[in-house]
Amino acid sequence: MTTVLNVEAVNRSFGERQVLKDVSFTVGTGRLTGFVGANGAGKTTTMRIVLGVLAADSGTVTWRGAPMTRAARQGFGYMPEERGLYPKMTVGEQIVYLGRLHGLSTADAKRRTTALLERLELAERAGDTVEKLSLGNQQRAQIAAALIHDPELLVLDEPFSGLDPLAVENVLAVLRERARDGAAVLFSSHQLELVERLCDDLVIIGDGTIRAAGERTWLRRKYTLPRYRIEVDGDAGWLRDHPGVTLVELDGATAVFDLADGADEQVVLRSALDRGPVRAFGPVRPTLAEIFREVIQ
Numbered sequence: 001m002t003t004v005l006n007v008e009a010v011n012r013s014f015g016e017r018q019v020l021k022d023v024s025f026t027v028g029t030g031r032l033t034g035f036v037g038a039n040g041a042g043k044t045t046t047m048r049i050v051l052g053v054l055a056a057d058s059g060t061v062t063w064r065g066a067p068m069t070r071a072a073r074q075g076f077g078y079m080p081e082e083r084g085l086y087p088k089m090t091v092g093e094q095i096v097y098l099g100r101l102h103g104l105s106t107a108d109a110k111r112r113t114t115a116l117l118e119r120l121e122l123a124e125r126a127g128d129t130v131e132k133l134s135l136g137n138q139q140r141a142q143i144a145a146a147l148i149h150d151p152e153l154l155v156l157d158e159p160f161s162g163l164d165p166l167a168v169e170n171v172l173a174v175l176r177e178r179a180r181d182g183a184a185v186l187f188s189s190h191q192l193e194l195v196e197r198l199c200d201d202l203v204i205i206g207d208g209t210i211r212a213a214g215e216r217t218w219l220r221r222k223y224t225l226p227r228y229r230i231e232v233d234g235d236a237g238w239l240r241d242h243p244g245v246t247l248v249e250l251d252g253a254t255a256v257f258d259l260a261d262g263a264d265e266q267v268v269l270r271s272a273l274d275r276g277p278v279r280a281f282g283p284v285r286p287t288l289a290e291i292f293r294e295v296i297q
């Protein structure tokens with residue numbers, strides 16, 4: 001991965017209220033980076049600053065190691081929170097028009113629009129005005145608008161909200177293709193299960209402060225408690241009296257337990273094997289929702 005976007009020590013206030021406090025994180029090429037946080041945590045404000053729609057009070061945003069320029073931003077794709085397509089223009093015309101604004105020839109813009117609408121399963125709606133589309137299809141049209149010029153950086157504010165599960169899969173596949181082709185993708189979402197499933201990297205913001213950031217698998221390991229799950233034949237109740245073990249859950253043959261500092265899970269496994277077959281044994285990794293709850297406290 002190559003880090004291309006670097007947000008460093010960004011602060012921003014509205015009136016007396018500081019809504020971003022020393023916000024720092026990076027976004028790399030070829031990766032999907034999920035930006036998660038509660039309502040009002042500062043996601044949209046951060047994205048607007050990255051896109052230059054809003055100025056930071058202090059701090060820097062660099063692109064490929066250099067200060068952000070207007071030219072660099074022209075190569076970005078942005079799907080803002082307040083969706084901005086013209087309601088009375090047809091979807092096809094609108095995407096072609098946006099492609100032209102980004103410097104594409106008419107022929108190229110048309111060719112790309114056809115391919116993109118096809119890929120987003122919106123080809124049949126190309127001749128419809130935006131106001132006639134369902135909300136989910138309007139959303140897909142917005143995504144097409146952000147993608148028409150093959151942006152190097154895609155910044156999407158809640159791209160999955162309001163999409164049905166099949167549309168989520170479709171949009172997700174499209175974003176993955178873009179990442180695979182070398183784009184950097186940053187998107188915000190409230191849907192933690194979704195973010196957990198699809199992101200390579202995560203940035204968690206709470207009350208204007210970055211609470212955790214990094215590779216998803218690394219974050220999950222980092223926040224893993226010394227917690228284990230075991231499944232045996234018969235009853236696992238004997239674990240209750242095992243040194244170093246605190247039972248969290250016991251359901252017949254299955255148990256979840258925490259280990260005291262310095263205790264060795266292999267000792268517990270051996271004790272279990274001494275009693276009979278062990279069907280499953282391993283660490284319990286926290287879900288993103290659990291990490292989120294922990295770091296947002």
Ligand SMILES: Nc1ncnc2c1ncn2[C@@H]1O[C@H](COP(=O)(O)OP(=O)(O)OP(=O)(O)O)[C@@H](O)[C@H]1O
Pocket residue numbers: 014019037038039040041042043044045046081
């Ligand atoms: N133009 C503005 N003027 C005053 N306050 C603002 C402005 N824009 C945002 N805020 C405040 O800044 C805080 C952060 O808002 P922001 O929209 O960045 O959060 P968010 O994480 O995107 O939330 P949501 O998930 O609800 O969209 C909020 O308290 C919001 O009310």
